[in-house]
Amino acid sequence: MVPSQNRQRSARQERIDISYDYAVCAWARHFNVSEKRVKEAVAAVGDDADRVREHLGRERKSDRPSAN
Numbered sequence: 001m002v003p004s005q006n007r008q009r010s011a012r013q014e015r016i017d018i019s020y021d022y023a024v025c026a027w028a029r030h031f032n033v034s035e036k037r038v039k040e041a042v043a044a045v046g047d048d049a050d051r052v053r054e055h056l057g058r059e060r061k062s063d064r065p066s067a068n
Helices: 004-011 021-031 035-045 049-058
Strands: none
Touching: 021 035, 021 049, 035 049
């Protein structure tokens, strides 16, 4: 049996908090895009990580120098 606390954690949606530079940097690395694109995506679709992932996936280009 799974404790209710664990069920709540697994059902919780991930949020992207753009008010912290380190968080934006981490999400940019996660999505392999620039920090600017993460902020633009959050502005466009909100802070839900799944929606941001979907939004960024629509444009399959990467603007990070290491991806070239």
